[in-house]
Each structure stands twice: as structure tokens, then as C-alpha cells.
Amino acid sequence: MPAQLIDGKALSAALREQVAQEVAALAAQHKPVKLVAILVGDNPAAQVYAENQKRTCAQVGIAYELHNLPAATTREQLHGAIRRLNADAGVTGIFLHSPLPNGLDLQDAQYQIDILKDVEGVNPANIGHVVYGHTIIAPCTALAVVELIDSTGVALEGANVTVVGASRIVGRPLSLLLTERNATVTLCHIHTKDTPAETRRADIVVVAAGKPGLLRAEHVKAGAVVIDVGINRVRITDAFGKVTEKTVGDVDFEEVAKVASWITPVPGGVGPMTVAMLLRNTVRAAKLVHGLEQPFAGHV
Numbered sequence: 001m002p003a004q005l006i007d008g009k010a011l012s013a014a015l016r017e018q019v020a021q022e023v024a025a026l027a028a029q030h031k032p033v034k035l036v037a038i039l040v041g042d043n044p045a046a047q048v049y050a051e052n053q054k055r056t057c058a059q060v061g062i063a064y065e066l067h068n069l070p071a072a073t074t075r076e077q078l079h080g081a082i083r084r085l086n087a088d089a090g091v092t093g094i095f096l097h098s099p100l101p102n103g104l105d106l107q108d109a110q111y112q113i114d115i116l117k118d119v120e121g122v123n124p125a126n127i128g129h130v131v132y133g134h135t136i137i138a139p140c141t142a143l144a145v146v147e148l149i150d151s152t153g154v155a156l157e158g159a160n161v162t163v164v165g166a167s168r169i170v171g172r173p174l175s176l177l178l179t180e181r182n183a184t185v186t187l188c189h190i191h192t193k194d195t196p197a198e199t200r201r202a203d204i205v206v207v208a209a210g211k212p213g214l215l216r217a218e219h220v221k222a223g224a225v226v227i228d229v230g231i232n233r234v235r236i237t238d239a240f241g242k243v244t245e246k247t248v249g250d251v252d253f254e255e256v257a258k259v260a261s262w263i264t265p266v267p268g269g270v271g272p273m274t275v276a277m278l279l280r281n282t283v284r285a286a287k288l289v290h291g292l293e294q295p296f297a298g299h300v
């Protein structure tokens with residue numbers, strides 16, 4: 001039987017609706033939600049992302065401001081700009097666009113972001129809180145993957161989950177969130193001796209490697225849940241020699257869908273859910289900044 005599709009677009013739309021209601025409720029209490037994004041230089045992909053961000057925030061009622069800094073911005077100037085936003089009571093969320101121009105270190109800058117305003121969950125302190133099971137704000141894509149798995153109704157507790165890709169922003173924080181949910185996690189990377197053996201025995205496979213077609217049907221156990229984080233632009237030549245560009249994931253979707261029980265499409269899976277998680281984190285940050293939620297609620 002073919003896999004059921006995990007519709008990230010529909011799930012994301014429902015979450016955005018919830019976010020819009022929460023933002024409206026906060027506004028009614030005179031607790032505005034304001035996200036400020038910093039973009040250093042003129043990277044075209046970051047500019048497109050910022051445009052989308054502006055539109056998405058407007059749709060759910062979040063005030064959005066983009067601070068465009070010149071490519072020649074120094075470390076001190078960038079850190080100063082972040083610290084001013086940290087100190088500004090009217091700013092409830094801070095987002096730093098990447099990549100940064102040469103000479104500026106992303107992690108070094110992320111370290112400056114107030115952990116309560118860190119809507120991407122990228123300050124090392126926030127990652128540290130995830131390690132200890134006291135999540136304040138976690139990275140959006142990792143959260144998106146957990147949310148998509150939960151939407152299937154398949155239990156994480158006791159499940160064998162193999163994550164392919166151990167990046168700082170996706171695979172590693174995801175492995176922590178899954179461990180916190182009592183899954184048994186295997187984290188594979190380029191040096192893993194036999195990644196197919198690890199994916200074949202998994203109840204849930206998450207692929208975040210940035211390699212189109214990496215996960216094939218023979219790498220997946222029948223009935224497994226498959227989450228495809230990859231976003232790759234590939235060139236396709238049709239029978240008439242016409243070349244077009246297409247966005248694909250890391251999973252051979254057509255073939256894997258024949259053996260999996262659930263599968264995410266690309267586009268329309270993890271991507272829209274990541275955006276929804278950013279919005280949800282932005283509301284969470286605003287509640288923390290306004291003192292409506294406590295960083296350690298539920299753990300003390």
C-alpha cells in the first residue's frame with residue numbers, strides 16, 4: 001500500500017491560524033509581538049527569505065522590521081546592533097539572516113542574541129537548555145520534524161529513529177528533541193560506516209543531508225515513517241531535451257512512498273512547517289519577554 005502523505009502545508013496553515021489568534025490576544029493585552037531581522041550584506045537568497053518573512057509575519061499580525069547592514073559591517077558593529085535590540089523592550093524577537101559576509105562568524109553573532117528573544121533557538125545557551133531537557137526555544141526545523149512525526153500518530157516513545165545528517169542546525173538538535181521524547185536515536189553522518197543498515201532498521205527515518213535521492217526504497221523498512229528535510233535545486237532534462245529546474249528532497253519520493261507508511265513531500269513538507277515553527281517560537285519569545293511565560297515552566 002502506498003504511504004500516506006504528511007501534508008506540511010495544511011498542518012502549517014492550521015498552526016499559523018493558531019499563531020494569529022495568539023498574536024491578536026496578546027495585542028488585546030497591549031503586549032505586542034515584534035520581530036526584528038538583521039541582514040548583513042546583500043545575499044540574494046537571504047533577501048528573498050526576508051521578503052517572505054515580512055509577508056508571513058504580516059499575515060499573522062506580527063510586526064516585522066528588517067535592519068539591513070552593509071557588507072562591510074564589523075564584528076563590533078554587528079554585535080552592537082544585536083545588543084541594542086536585546087535592550088529594546090519593544091523588540092520581542094531577533095532573527096539573524098545567514099550567510100554572513102566573510103569575516104563575520106555566525107555562531108559568534110548568534111551567541112549575542114538574548115536567549116528569550118532568540119526565535120531560531122540558535123544561541124548555544126538555548127541548545128544547552130535543550131540538552132538538559134529544559135527547552136526554552138528550540139531550532140525551528142528540528143521542532144518541525146517532531147511536529148510532523150506527531151501528526152501521524154506514530155509514537156516516538158521507544159521508537160528507533162535514524163537521523164541522516166548531523167548538522168548543528170538540524171540533525172544534532174533534532175536528535176536531542178527525539179531523545180527527550182524517549183526515542184532511541186541513531187545519528188548518521190558522512191563518516192557513518194553503513195548508513196543504509198541504520199536506516200533499514202528504523203521505525204522512523206529523517207534525512208537531512210542535502211543529497212538528492214540519497215534515501216532509496218531498499219534503505220527503508222516496510223511501514224516506516226519517512227521525513228525528508230532536504231531542499232535541493234536540480235536540473236531535469238525532459239524527453240525533448242528541455243532543461244528545467246526543480247526542488248527535490250533527499251528522498252527518492254516515488255519509490256520510497258511504495259514502502260513507507262507515511263512520507264513528507266518536498267516541497268510542501270518540512271519547509272512550510274519550519275516557517276510555522278518560527279512563528280510559534282516568535283510568539284513564545286514575546287510571551288517570555290512580556291513575562292507571561294517562564295523559561296522553566298513545567299520543570300521546577
Ligand code: NAD
Nearest residue numbers: 141165166167170189190208209210229230231270271274
Ligand atoms: P549540512 O551540509 O550542514 O549537513 C549535512 C549533514 O549530512 C552532515 O552531517 C553530513 O555529514 C551529512 N551527510 C552528507 N552526506 C551524507 C551521506 N551520504 N550519508 C550520511 N550522511 C551524510 O546541511 P544542513 O544545513 O543540515 O541541511 C541539510 C539539508 O536540509 C539541505 O538540503 C538543506 O537545504 C535542508 N534544510 C531544510 C530546511 C527546511 O526548512 N526544510 C532547513 C534547514 C536545512
